[in-house]
Amino acid sequence: MKRFRRFLIAAALMAFALTTSAVVALHFAREYLRRNYVPGRAPVGYGRVEELYAAYLVGSLKLIDRQPPVPPEIRFEPGVTYARAKGQELKLDLYFPAGHRKEKPRPILVLMHGGGWKSGDRADYRPHAIKVAQAGYVVASLSYRLSGVARFPAQIRDVNAALQFLADRSAADGIDPDRFVVMGGSAGGHLAMLAAYAPEDADFRPEADPDLVIEATPGSSAAEYRIAAVFNFYGPGDLTTDFARTQPVVQELIGGSSDKFAETYRAASPLFRVSPASPPSLVVHGTLDDIVPVQQSDILSERLYWVRVPVRYERLFGWPHTMDLAEPVFGYLSDVVLEEMKKHVGRPESSMDDGS
Numbered sequence: 001m002k003r004f005r006r007f008l009i010a011a012a013l014m015a016f017a018l019t020t021s022a023v024v025a026l027h028f029a030r031e032y033l034r035r036n037y038v039p040g041r042a043p044v045g046y047g048r049v050e051e052l053y054a055a056y057l058v059g060s061l062k063l064i065d066r067q068p069p070v071p072p073e074i075r076f077e078p079g080v081t082y083a084r085a086k087g088q089e090l091k092l093d094l095y096f097p098a099g100h101r102k103e104k105p106r107p108i109l110v111l112m113h114g115g116g117w118k119s120g121d122r123a124d125y126r127p128h129a130i131k132v133a134q135a136g137y138v139v140a141s142l143s144y145r146l147s148g149v150a151r152f153p154a155q156i157r158d159v160n161a162a163l164q165f166l167a168d169r170s171a172a173d174g175i176d177p178d179r180f181v182v183m184g185g186s187a188g189g190h191l192a193m194l195a196a197y198a199p200e201d202a203d204f205r206p207e208a209d210p211d212l213v214i215e216a217t218p219g220s221s222a223a224e225y226r227i228a229a230v231f232n233f234y235g236p237g238d239l240t241t242d243f244a245r246t247q248p249v250v251q252e253l254i255g256g257s258s259d260k261f262a263e264t265y266r267a268a269s270p271l272f273r274v275s276p277a278s279p280p281s282l283v284v285h286g287t288l289d290d291i292v293p294v295q296q297s298d299i300l301s302e303r304l305y306w307v308r309v310p311v312r313y314e315r316l317f318g319w320p321h322t323m324d325l326a327e328p329v330f331g332y333l334s335d336v337v338l339e340e341m342k343k344h345v346g347r348p349e350s351s352m353d354d355g356s
Contacts, residue, residue, distance in 0.1 A: 043329055049290065061327075070130060074098065074133050076095055080094055084212075085150070085154070085211050090142075091122070092142035097137065105170065106349065109139045109337075111141040112142060112144070113185070114187045115187055117190075117249060117253045125185075136347070145158055154209065160206055163182075164225070165217075166225070168217060181230070181344065182230050183230070183337070184235060185324070187235070187249075189234060190236050193270035229280045232300075233284045233324065235270075236269075238299065245257070271299065271303060274307060274309065278307070279309075283311060284316070284336075285297035287317050312340065314333065
């Protein structure tokens, strides 16, 4: 009897050891895949947010440098004033690739930062800006009036003012006004979508705001521009959902509750602006996002699909909001951005007419 009990105890200990070894081996295998980005393959995510936080705390999940130095080969023009509003200067940063000449206009990627419309900085997107500029594209990263300064639609008016400013000086800067791409994350993704999906809305135009004046550039002239594609990183598409309507940052943006401003909540929702004329879209969202639910992008991508707008939906399992701050996710998504840039606006030094 004692021998049998010892056998059972030994068998239980062995089973425990094997199970523990398997779990540990699986953990390290998953961590290896997360930390070693394979080009073209979405990085492995986490089962729960707690697991992700633990990986960060123990150092197995690395974050990117959010404010890296700009490489010397990139011509960097920080703090360019594109407009003024009640004495406030609205600025953007410009990144010109090595060897760029105005005689050969290039596409431009225009970046809009996140921060719940109430915080954030245009420098937040510097890692993406550097990567795209190193690939040969012109990049602009802009600031806009925050919700603590002005209510909606001031933010989208500022974005459209910046786009008009860049178009007006496109000849002087060597930018192709027919090959604008707009991109943003979270609140910035929301604004990028509004710029792309509602370009004809008169209330969103800069001239609708008497306090907003686009900065005149000597030698520039008014020019039309075309948004050729929009890249939305985990931005809210529908502000009329129960979840969105109860968020303080949304109420602060609009200036009150949805009961009082129901029409504004709908007008501020990019989902309802999608049409067959909308530009091709890249939609990125993580399934662990607890700030902007992934269902926002699920529904948006479905709407784009059904009206036959080309859409690439990168629905990344096991990653949270602002997931591109993680090294493996940034590596993957920055490559996706360059793939989509090439697809929709061509190579940097080519025109879409030459078949490149």
